[in-house]
Amino acid sequence: MVDDILDKDIAKEPIRKGFGRGLLEAGRQNEQVVAACADLTDSTQMNLFAKEFPERFIEIGVAEQNLVTVGSGMAAMGKIPFVSSYAAFSPGRNWEQIRTTICLNDRPVKIVGSHAGISVGPDGATHQMLEDIALMRVLPNMVVVVPGDSVEAEKATLALAADKRPGYLRLAREATPIITTDKTPFEIGKAYVYAKGSDITVVTTGAMTYQALVAAEKLFKDGIDLEVIHCPTVKPLDATTILASVQKTGKVITVEEAQINGGLGGAVAELLSEEHPARLKRIGVRDRFGESGSPDELLEYFGLTAKHIMLTAHELMDKS
Amino acid sequence: MAKKLTIEQLEKKANDIRMDIIKMLEHAKSGHSAGPLGLADIFTALYFDVLKHDPNNPAWEQRDIFLLSNGHCVPVQYTTMAHAGYFDKKELMTLRRFGSRLQGHPERTKLPGLENTSGPLGSGLSQAAGIALAMRMNKDHHRWVYCVLGDGEQNEGNIWEAAMLASKYKLNNIIAITDRNNIQIDGPTETVMPLEDFKAKWEAFGWYVIEIDGNNIEAVIDACAMGRAVVEKPIMIIAHTIPGKGVDFMEYDFRWHGMPPNAEQAKEALHDLRTLKGKIRGEHE
Numbered sequence: 001m002v003d004d005i006l007d008k009d010i011a012k013e014p015i016r017k018g019f020g021r022g023l024l025e026a027g028r029q030n031e032q033v034v035a036a037c038a039d040l041t042d043s044t045q046m047n048l049f050a051k052e053f054p055e056r057f058i059e060i061g062v063a064e065q066n067l068v069t070v071g072s073g074m075a076a077m078g079k080i081p082f083v084s085s086y087a088a089f090s091p092g093r094n095w096e097q098i099r100t101t102i103c104l105n106d107r108p109v110k111i112v113g114s115h116a117g118i119s120v121g122p123d124g125a126t127h128q129m130l131e132d133i134a135l136m137r138v139l140p141n142m143v144v145v146v147p148g149d150s151v152e153a154e155k156a157t158l159a160l161a162a163d164k165r166p167g168y169l170r171l172a173r174e175a176t177p178i179i180t181t182d183k184t185p186f187e188i189g190k191a192y193v194y195a196k197g198s199d200i201t202v203v204t205t206g207a208m209t210y211q212a213l214v215a216a217e218k219l220f221k222d223g224i225d226l227e228v229i230h231c232p233t234v235k236p237l238d239a240t241t242i243l244a245s246v247q248k249t250g251k252v253i254t255v256e257e258a259q260i261n262g263g264l265g266g267a268v269a270e271l272l273s274e275e276h277p278a279r280l281k282r283i284g285v286r287d288r289f290g291e292s293g294s295p296d297e298l299l300e301y302f303g304l305t306a307k308h309i310m311l312t313a314h315e316l317m318d319k320s
Numbered sequence: 321m322a323k324k325l326t327i328e329q330l331e332k333k334a335n336d337i338r339m340d341i342i343k344m345l346e347h348a349k350s351g352h353s354a355g356p357l358g359l360a361d362i363f364t365a366l367y368f369d370v371l372k373h374d375p376n377n378p379a380w381e382q383r384d385i386f387l388l389s390n391g392h393c394v395p396v397q398y399t400t401m402a403h404a405g406y407f408d409k410k411e412l413m414t415l416r417r418f419g420s421r422l423q424g425h426p427e428r429t430k431l432p433g434l435e436n437t438s439g440p441l442g443s444g445l446s447q448a449a450g451i452a453l454a455m456r457m458n459k460d461h462h463r464w465v466y467c468v469l470g471d472g473e474q475n476e477g478n479i480w481e482a483a484m485l486a487s488k489y490k491l492n493n494i495i496a497i498t499d500r501n502n503i504q505i506d507g508p509t510e511t512v513m514p515l516e517d518f519k520a521k522w523e524a525f526g527w528y529v530i531e532i533d534g535n536n537i538e539a540v541i542d543a544c545a546m547g548r549a550v551v552e553k554p555i556m557i558i559a560h561t562i563p564g565k566g567v568d569f570m571e572y573d574f575r576w577h578g579m580p581p582n583a584e585q586a587k588e589a590l591h592d593l594r595t596l597k598g599k600i601r602g603e604h605e
Contacts, residue, residue, distance in 0.1 A: 034457065058453060058489075066481035069443045073450020076385070076435065077458065081450075097443050097478070105437035106429050 001194065002179055005213045012175040015207065016114050018150030019171055020045025022157025023082055027053050033161055034079045036060050038067045044084040044114040044171075064090040068097045068111060075107035080161055087113025087129035087170060095135055102166045103139045110160045111136075115173040117206070117257035118285065118302055119295035128290035133205075134262025136168040137235045143167040143188060144235040146206040146256075146264075149178045152232060155186040163188055172257070174295045176207040191238035193245065197227035200313055201245040201252045205231045205264045208255040208283075208304065215309035224313055237267050243276055251316050252280045257304055260284035279319070281312050325368055330537045333403065334364040338566045339593050340399045340412055346586035348415040351424065354563035354576040355470065356396035358501045358535070362559055363400040365540035366466060375405035378433040384463055385451050387436045389444020390470030390499070391425040392578070397434075398422050406433045442476025444469060445496060449482050452491040452554075464548060467496045472504030475513045480525070486554040487526030494554040495547040496527075499534065501563040503574035519558060527556040534559025567592045 002010065027033045027049050036058040037046045050057040058074075060067045064085055071081040083090070091098055091111055102109045118128045136144045143165050147153035153171060160167040185192065194209065195216045204212040209230040216226035227245050231238065246252055252272065254265040265282030272278050285302055299305050325333065338360045345351045366386060367373070374380045388397050395415065402409045407421075414420035421431040425439030436447055448467040455463050473479065486494055498518075506512045515521070522529045528550045532539040540559065547555035563577070564570025567589040570581075581589055 034454075056457060058485075060485060061481075061488075063481035063485070065443070065478040066446045066449075066485055069446030069478065069482070070450035070453070070485065072436075072443075073447035073452075074454045076447065076451055077454030079454050079457070096440050097446075100437055100440050101443050101447060104427065104429075 001181065001184060005179065005210070006217055010177045012177050013150040014173060015147055015150050015153045015176050016045045016171040016173065018147065018153030019112060019157050019169065020048045022154035024048040024052060025154070026158050026161035027056065030080065030161060032078055032080050034058070034074055034081050036067055036070055036081060036083045038062055038064050038085040038090065040085055040114070044112060046084050064093045065097050068094045068109060069101050071109040072101035072105060072107045075109050080108055080110070082110045082112055084112035084114060086127060087116035087132045088127050091132055091135055091168065092129055099139055103141045106141055106166070108164055108166060110167045110169060112169045112171065114171045116170045117172050118290040118298045118304070119172055119174045119257065121174070121295045121298060122292050124292040125289040130259045130285050130290065132168070132170060133234055133256065133258045133264065134266065137262065137267060141166055142235065143233065144170070145188065145233050146170040147232050148206060148209040148230055149176055149180055151178055151180045151182065152184070152186055156232065159186065159188050170206065172207050177210045179210050179213065186232065189233050189236050189238060191229050191231040191233070191241040193227060193241065194230045195226060195228040197225035199225040199249055199251065200227070200316055201242070201249045202226050202228045202255060202309065203231050203242055203252065203264065203268050204228065204255040205234055206257055208257055211304065211306045212255055212309055214306035215313065218306065219310055219313055224317055226313060231264060234264050234267055237271060239271055239275065242268065242271060246272065246276055246278050250278050252278050253283060253309065253312055253316065254280070255283040255304070255309060258284055260286055279316060281316060283308060283312060327538050330364050330368055333368060334360045334537060335566065335593055337364060337396065337399045337403055339590055340402070340409065341395050342567070342581060342586050342589045342593070344395055344399060344412045344415050345580035346583060347413050348417070349580060350416055351395055351580045352392045352578050353580055354503060354570055354573070355390070355393040355499065355501065357567060357570065358561035358563045358565045359393055359396045359468065359499055360565065361535045361537045362468065362497060362499070362540050362561070363396050365537045365544070367400045367404045369541050370544045371466065372463070375401070375433070378406065382463065385435050385465040387444045387448050387465065387467040388426060389438055389467055390441060390473050391438030393470065393499070394426040397426065401433055441470070441473035442478040445479055445482035445486070448494050448496065449486045449491060452486065452493045453489060455493055464493050464495055467494065469496060469498050471498055471500045471502065471509050471515060472512070474498070474515060483522070483525040483527065490552050491554045492550050492552060495544055495557065496555065497557045497559050499561055500558050501561045503563050503577055505577050507574055522556045522558070526553060528553040529556050529558060531558045532560070534561035535565055
């Protein structure tokens with residue numbers, strides 16, 4: 001972990017950059033790793049791989065249904081395909097193909113959805129994919145990974161390349177604070193306690209973990225002690241780590257840059273209501289679409305900042 | 321592989337396969353009749369002549385890959401596979417039953433020898449393209465991927481995405497076969513959503529198109545052989561077939577697309593097939 005989460009000059013990098021480096025490294029480590037893209041090679045950061053391994057890169061054109069089914073075919077021949085587009089289009093447009101030819105067919109295709117979340121900004125609601133976590137999470141056999149920064153994205157990419165299951169890797173567009181280091185552990189299926197605390201368990205995924213850590217740091221001064229659990233794998237959910245924390249705190253906040261319905265918030269709500277009922281507040285987009293604006297304006301408007309996590313924490317403490 | 325059968329022997333085999341399709345569907349009490357009967361000659365040609373495969377070793381590394389894109393026609397694939405020795409014919413009577421490896425639509429992970437999972441239409445050709453691309457990367461220059469498609473399923477946009485990609489990469493290791501039987505669930509293909517000028521469409525997409533009588537086993541074998549000689553283009557064989565082929569009261573009738581015969585109908589169908597034995601080839605020449 002980085003030393004000072006409140007450092008105003010904390011290094012930032014788009015999460016997808018880590019994916020680009022990870023894919024290149026995965027390609028160097030294993031010649032069965034191949035890649036395909038739907039006309040967004042540069043912006044999904046597949047260009048590094050495409051440049052070094054042109055014979056293992058397939059340009060599909062603007063055809064997302066084809067993207068994932070071609071991936072399924074390549075996987076049938078022993079390849080480990082990474083297939084990328086914007087999350088709004090893949091898995092936005094091609095869900096049935098993913099369901100039938102990848103999940104039910106049990107082929108280890110890795111679907112990479114870039115530019116997810118409202119922080120895509122000016123492009124507006126059509127491109128701000130908020131439903132992808134829910135869409136992918138309900139599919140049997142599918143692994144869902146949402147890295148918190150570019151360093152973790154690199155590790156997640158390598159881990160997915162070594163994993164035998166179908167996978168979904170959700171990436172954000174914007175420059176995101178780098179909160180982990182090369183030494184921070186990452187394993188598919190594991191959640192990590194990034195800040196220890198005793199009052200409220202905050203379960204976060206993706207870039208929201210940074211916001212939660214900032215909130216925890218600031219709230220500590222107000223006498224509220226948050227335990228921040230970074231949960232990069234939304235499926236399979238690390239129930240052990242989450243439940244151990246909730247048994248201690250009894251109060252939970254989930255935070256994600258996605259619809260609260262069916263996303264991480266949904267997953268945690270399902271877990272808690274069966275295993276350990278507890279007070280729960282879900283922070284995310286509340287059953288509506290996004291709109292154009294700058295990423296910061298939108299995160300503020302939709303309540304996806306450290307400030308909103310702090311307000312929610314106060315609310316939970318006051319009511320208990 | 322076993323010694324190749326003569327055309328006459330293959331025709332008898334196709335007829336036996338049709339009879340087992342009828343028995344199997346009658347027993348299952350659900351499933352599709354018309355497509356599988358129309359496809360029996362194509363499947364017989366593929367599994368008993370065209371494909372490099374080994375029923376005793378379905379994962380044989382040098383095998384050709386066969387994909388069924390329109391999964392609802394799987395009764396003909398199960399029956400042909402059983403006749404080819406992939407599993408005991410008795411198992412055909414478990415079609416669509418709880419616990420059976422013979423799912424209502426084909427599931428690769430259930431039955432060795434199936435190469436894909438299909439049912440939702442329009443995605444077989446893309447998978448064939450992925451397989452063909454991977455074969456190229458692996459320098460497997462003596463393997464082909466064969467893909468049977470329905471005609472109705474070509475209403476799906478995904479098919480034409482695959483058509484463009486295969487043409488772009490000149491995937492001449494794909495031999496696709498369209499079962500052009502002119503029916504789909506709601507009626508004749510040209511009423512539901514016209515496909516014609518079908519040949520011109522595939523040619524315009526950059527494919528090498530061969531048109532044949534799909535109920536003529538020799539024509540199927542010859543077209544596949546010709547397809548394997550084509551360079552620079554993927555191959556589309558438009559195989560004109562008669563839906564319900566061999567059973568008089570089913571032929572040409574779109575209502576038999578998704579229906580199985582009852583006991584009485586099955587009896588009549590089997591009688592039709594018995595008397596037709598050996599008369600399949602060249603009927604509409």
